[in-house]
Amino acid sequence: MKNKITKNWGLKIASFLCAAGLWLVVTNINDPVVAFRVSDVPVTIRNANLITDKGQVYEILDGTDTIDVVTISAPRSVIDALDKSNVVAVADVNDLTSVDTIPIKLSINKYNDKLDGIKGNIDSVKLSIEEKQTRSLPLRPSTVGEVKDGYMIGDVTTDQNLLRISGPESIISQVSKAQAEVNISGFNSNINTDADIRLYDEEGKEIKAANIEKSISKVRVNVEILQVKEIPLTCAVTGVVADGYQFTGETGYTRNVIQIAGKSQTLEHVNAIEIPEGIVDVTGATENVTVPVDLQEYLPEGIILADKEFDGQIEVTAYIEQETQRSVRVPVNNIVFLGLPEDFEAVITEPENECSIMLVGLASNLEAVTAADVTAMIDLDSWMEDEGMMELTEGSYWIPVNAILANDTVRQRDNTEVRVHIIAKN
DSSP states (O other): OOHHHTTHHHHHHHHHHHHHHHHHHHHHHHOOOOEEEEEEOOOOOOOOTTHHHHTTEEEOOTTTEEEEEEEEEEEEEHTTTOOOOGEEEEGGGGGGOOTTTEEEEESSSGGGGOOOEEEESEEEEEEEEEEEEEEEEEEEEESOOOOOOOEEEEEESSSSSSEEEEEEHHHHTTEEEEEEEEOOTTTTEEEEEEEEEEETTTOOEEOOOOOOSOOOOOEEEEEEEEEEEEEEEOOBSSSSSOEEEEEEEEEEEESSEEEEEEOOHTTTTOEEEOOOOOBBBOOSSSOOOEEEEEEGGGOOTTOOETTHHHHHHHEEEEEHHHHHHHEEEGGGGGOOEEEETEEEEEEESSSSSSSEEEEEEEEHHHHHHHHGEEEEEEEEHHHHHHTTSSSSSEEEEEEEEEEEEEEETOEEOOOEEEEEEEEEEO
16 A cells, blocks of 8 residues: 555656646636735825815824725736735715715726725725814923033024914814924033924923924024123212211121123123112111112123022111220320420420320220320421410410321220420520
């Protein structure tokens, strides 16, 4: 039995090949109907103006403007001559149904009369049809990222500031703002670039609907980058306080230093913000004087405040204190005579050793004064003028002593007199 099966292999193979060849000849002569599949066939929408002419817009739903699979049945000879480009899919708005669908008509652009059948896995295009809405929105620039340390953003402007959008009412009504965004990360000089215009809803979510028409899609954005500098404040206090009081010379600010920004060449020449004379006036004051000041008024041209949350409003306080008094004892031998003629000599007889001079000033200044800081003198010319004396004569007189102090915040309160014996030299 085994020998019969394995015997004459060559003859058996030849017989099989002859049979297969005969079958192919027969099938080709008969040209049988076979199936051919193509994928991702686009659907052409015709007469869409029938919708748009009514002031409406449409959106194709669920990707139904593309047929995933189209199956064609035709004789083999026809199928062999076809490819995807021969498949035609059309949806005519004239055939729009009450449920906003359009039947898809399939055909091929050659041998169409020889088709046995053609069918897609979907048979209609689904539409969403709405009233068309048009709005105009202010176009605002925005930035993301951080500029280089020591710099800040100045003015950010766009070449155009108005955008017109149109599309389905349900989408257009959600649009809250239009922005052109620029990335400024690491920059230390001005930026001029074209930026895409993006639409956002009230929650800040971007709206990316493809069926929104924009009057422009890009806009030129100009970002000014300014250098930042920290500087102190200065203030010129004017006026004379009430008798018995003094301006301490100290001025307080609710902000001692501020940050300003500007172009590098401008900042180079700004080292302080100066509050001019007349703003803080202490005339007649018996207590601290506090004045509100708007620093914006005193910023040099081309300079702005760097802190966006600071509006420039501060208070300046000039500190006023009541004067106190203290006596300083000066040795009489240290008192200098001015205007003493060469042919006279003067001797202080009272007090014998020390002269008490009463000083007035701020307590902190008075505490620092010693007798060595006081220059005491007797001006005979001034005294004689006050007394109506034409020339100096011998005698014993009570004459005032004048105290001169290096610290001009301390002064002599009253005239201190000493008895001086004037003697003519032999």
